[in-house]
Amino acid sequence: MRPQARSQLALFFILLCPVNIIGLWWAVGSPLVMDPNSICRKTKRLAGRQAELCQTQPEIVSEVAKGARLGVRECQFQFRFRRWNCSSHSKYFGKVLQQDIRETAFVYAITAAGVTHAVTQACSMGELLQCGCESPRSRAPPRPAGTPPTDGVRWEWGGCGDDVEFGYEKSKQFMDAKRKKGKSDIRTLIDLHNNEAGRLAVKNYMRTECKCHGLSGSCTLRTCWRKMPQLREVGERLLQRFNGASKVMGGNDGNTLIPVGQNIKPPDKQDLIYTAESPDFCLPNRKTGSLGTRGRPCNSTALDVSGCDLLCCERGHRDETVELEENCLCRFHWCCVVQCKKCSVRKDLSLCL
Known part of the structure; x- marks a missing residue:
C-alpha cells in the first residue's frame, strides 16, 4: 500500500x-x-x-x-x-x-x-x-441585489463570521x-x-448573511457576517x-x-x-474493494443511477414486501423533548438479484 x-x-x-x-x-x-x-x-x-x-x-x-x-x-x-x-x-x-x-x-x-x-x-x-x-473585515459588506446605494442604510461587519x-x-x-x-x-x-x-x-463558497436592526422593523443598520455552506x-x-x-x-x-x-x-x-x-x-x-450490488434496494421505474437496470448491472431484480419499524405518533413535550412510538410499516421494495 x-x-x-x-x-x-x-x-x-x-x-x-x-x-x-x-x-x-x-x-x-x-x-x-x-x-x-x-x-x-x-x-x-x-x-x-x-x-x-x-x-x-x-x-x-x-x-x-x-x-x-x-x-x-x-x-x-x-x-x-x-x-x-x-x-x-x-x-x-x-x-x-x-x-x-x-x-x-x-x-x-x-x-x-x-x-x-x-x-x-x-x-x-x-x-x-x-x-x-x-476577524472583522476592512472592506464594506456587499449590498443585496437591487438595493440603491443611497437607501440610507448603514452597513457593517458584525455577528460571528466563520473563521x-x-x-x-x-x-x-x-x-x-x-x-x-x-x-x-x-x-x-x-x-x-x-x-x-x-x-x-x-x-471558496462562503456566503454573506445579514440582519437588519432598527425601530418598528426598520432597517437603519444592517450587520453582516460570513458563513460556511x-x-x-x-x-x-x-x-x-x-x-x-x-x-x-x-x-x-x-x-x-x-x-x-x-x-x-x-x-x-x-x-x-x-x-x-x-x-x-x-x-x-476484495481485490478492488467491491461488495457487489446483490440485495441492494433499487428503483424499478427510475432511469438514472438508482434504477434497477443500472444498479443491478442488468442481472434483474425481485419485488419483495418487508416490514420495517419507523417512528410515529411523535409528540413534543415542553421543554424540549420529542417522544415517538415505534410503528410497523410494510413497504414494497425492489432488490437486485
Missing part, C-alpha cells in the same frame, strides 16, 4: 472507530465522542504534522475526528444509489483507497472538507481556545501527510490535489466534480500532472482527478 493511502486509512481507523474495536467496524454516526487522548496514543501510526498536532492540540484532533466521521457519512449519502455506496466495511474500503480511481478522489475530498467544516464550526461555537469568530481560514489550515496540517523534501510521486500529488479540492469546496451543499458540489473528474498522468519531471486525451483543459484546483478507471462494482471482489 502506498504511504499516502496507508496514512489516510490509518487516519480513518483511528478517527472513525471506537478505541476498543478498532479494525472491526467503523462507527459512522456513533454517538460516542472520541477521547482525544485515546486518539493521540495511537499516533505511532501517524507522522510529521499529524503527530505534532495530536501532541500539542488534542482538542483540535477531537474536531478532526468529528469532521472525518461527517465526511464519510456525507459520502454514504451522496453514493447511496450507486453501485459503490461508500460502504464502511474496512477490508473493502481499504482496497478502494489503494486505487487512484474517481471514488478514491471523492473520499479524500469529502473527508478534507468535513474536517475543515468541523474545525471551523467549533471555532464559531467557542469550543476551541485557539480560534473564535472571523474558515483556521479550519482550512488545520485540515491541511492533519490531512496532508508529510512528504520528504525533494521527493514526490504522482499518486501523492493526486491525493494532495483532491484533499485541496475538498477544502476549497468549503472555503452546509456540508450537504459541499457534498453535492463535490459529487458534480466526481461526475466530471479528470483523468491525468504524470509529467516527465515527476512533479506535474497532465490531462489524458487531446483538447482537454488542465484540471483546476477544485476539480477531482484520478489515473485509473474504476471497476464496475457489480460483483463482490
